[in-house]
Amino acid sequence: MVPAGASAAAAVLSAGFNSIRATPVDGSERAPYCMMGVCFDCLAEIDGVANRQSCMIEVRPGMRIGRQMRPRMIDPQA
Amino acid sequence: MEHYDAIVIGGGLVGSAIAYGLVRARLRVALLDEGDVAFRASRGNFGLVWVQSKGDGAPHYQRWTRLSADEWPALAAELEAKTGIAVGHERPGGVHLCLGEAELEARHAMMERMRVQSGNLGFDYRMVDRRELTDMLPGLGPAVSGASWTPYDGHANPLNLLYALHQGFAENGGRYLPNSTVTDAVAAPSDFRIQLADSEISAPKVVLAAGLGNAELARHFGLSAPVRPLKGQILVTERARQVLPMPITTIRQTVEGSIMLGDSQEDAGFDTSQSPAVMQTIARRALLSFPWLRDLQIVRAWAALRVMPPDGLPIYDQSERFPGAFTANCHSGVTLAGAHVNLFAPMIAVGELEPALELFSAKRFDVSVAA
Numbered sequence: 346m347v348p349a350g351a352s353a354a355a356a357v358l359s360a361g362f363n364s365i366r367a368t369p370v371d372g373s374e375r376a377p378y379c380m381m382g383v384c385f386d387c388l389a390e391i392d393g394v395a396n397r398q399s400c401m402i403e404v405r406p407g408m409r410i411g412r413q414m415r416p417r418m419i420d421p422q423a
Numbered sequence: 424m425e426h427y428d429a430i431v432i433g434g435g436l437v438g439s440a441i442a443y444g445l446v447r448a449r450l451r452v453a454l455l456d457e458g459d460v461a462f463r464a465s466r467g468n469f470g471l472v473w474v475q476s477k478g479d480g481a482p483h484y485q486r487w488t489r490l491s492a493d494e495w496p497a498l499a500a501e502l503e504a505k506t507g508i509a510v511g512h513e514r515p516g517g518v519h520l521c522l523g524e525a526e527l528e529a530r531h532a533m534m535e536r537m538r539v540q541s542g543n544l545g546f547d548y549r550m551v552d553r554r555e556l557t558d559m560l561p562g563l564g565p566a567v568s569g570a571s572w573t574p575y576d577g578h579a580n581p582l583n584l585l586y587a588l589h590q591g592f593a594e595n596g597g598r599y600l601p602n603s604t605v606t607d608a609v610a611a612p613s614d615f616r617i618q619l620a621d622s623e624i625s626a627p628k629v630v631l632a633a634g635l636g637n638a639e640l641a642r643h644f645g646l647s648a649p650v651r652p653l654k655g656q657i658l659v660t661e662r663a664r665q666v667l668p669m670p671i672t673t674i675r676q677t678v679e680g681s682i683m684l685g686d687s688q689e690d691a692g693f694d695t696s697q698s699p700a701v702m703q704t705i706a707r708r709a710l711l712s713f714p715w716l717r718d719l720q721i722v723r724a725w726a727a728l729r730v731m732p733p734d735g736l737p738i739y740d741q742s743e744r745f746p747g748a749f750t751a752n753c754h755s756g757v758t759l760a761g762a763h764v765n766l767f768a769p770m771i772a773v774g775e776l777e778p779a780l781e782l783f784s785a786k787r788f789d790v791s792v793a794a
Binding site: 385396415416417418419420421422 | 561562661662663664666680713715718719720722
């Protein structure tokens with residue numbers, strides 16, 4: 346539970362998670378860090394879209410915040 | 424005082440390519456870098472290994488560019504084998520997109536001129552109409568009328584190229600001297616003394632490869648390098664899955680997934696600031712080409728100064744007053760890396776530039792001499 350207006354990253358940290366993703370370079374774990382949109386360590390897949398900076402997104406009921414397992418998928422025909 | 428077989432002034436893509444070629448030829452080489460204060464065009468490039476737009480009206484430049492692009496695959500393989508660094512070179516061919524019929528006609532005319540000028544070398548290009556282009560490129564915007572394509576074009580990671588050249592240079596016994604601005608120089612035929620802040624080094628050969636710094640350095644060595652800064656700006660998107668199968672003149676996707684958007688050519692002196700108006704122009708043209716780019720975040724944007732000779736063509740010279748002093752200046756340091764390592768460096772090792780490079784001499788700018 347987090348106050349209204351909190352970021353998705355804050356929600357993840359409040360829920361007790363120590364990390365939010367693994368780096369593609371060597372697989373080591375990373376957690377949200379700067380909480381202000383400049384470090385890119387808080388990247389997560391939010392509501393099916395990868396590469397989201399979770400600290401810059403206001404959490405909402407029912408939001409699906411997941412570990413990023415694949416690159417940002419782009420549909421050129423969309 | 425330390426003595427070398429050759430001193431290369433400037434450790435960017437041009438200098439490090441030449442220095443690597445020289446240590447490969449078993450010369451003892453010192454490679455000087457000025458440090459972070461330098462303008463460093465080598466961090467401000469796009470990464471194209473590009474042939475199709477080069478040398479309209481200058482067949483010798485078309486030929487030199489083709490030779491360099493043809494050397495690239497072997498250079499990339501050699502650098503990876505020797506240093507373990509992958510420069511990510513791919514050569515699927517490349518396209519130049521045309522928005523509107525007028526652009527397409529102008530491009531076709533230029534391609535045809537290049538083919539005629541190429542003579543026996545030949546120039547294999549195709550104008551691709553919109554229907555075929557939509558099979559080649561996903562999600563092509565409705566504003567695109569067609570494109571020119573050649574099989575000679577490709578791209579690579581220029582930062583990894585610089586890294587690999589430096590690594591290869593060091594591993595072959597080269598001596599890298601960073602933070603070593605040249606404060607003074609004494610030149611005599613085949614005898615050069617280069618003054619640094621607190622030391623002096625000497626060699627019978629010196630190569631001026633300091634990019635924008637060459638204009639000032641040249642006068643110490645009986646050379647002329649009238650290059651000027653040309654600002655360019657780039658936008659970079661977040662990493663996405665691989666979508667683009669080939670590079671476009673102003674849009675390319677890196678191996679890591681970032682999509683780079685260019686380009687601009689701004690005559691702004693030594694000003695390196697970004698400008699929203701130019702960034703908007705770049706973004707607008709990219710969106711006209713591929714509307715799906717609108718869903719990607721821009722995570723990074725920068726401006727950098729590139730090197731531009733007066734007519735856009737490289738300047739290669741050996742000093743007549745002080746033989747042994749050479750200079751290399753160009754706009755396309757990435758594309759010409761193949762030639763600089765495998766063709767130009769061996770000429771310096773031997774001590775003479777081949778006749779094919781005579782047309783690149785700075786003498787061409789001296790109207791009284793050319794007349």
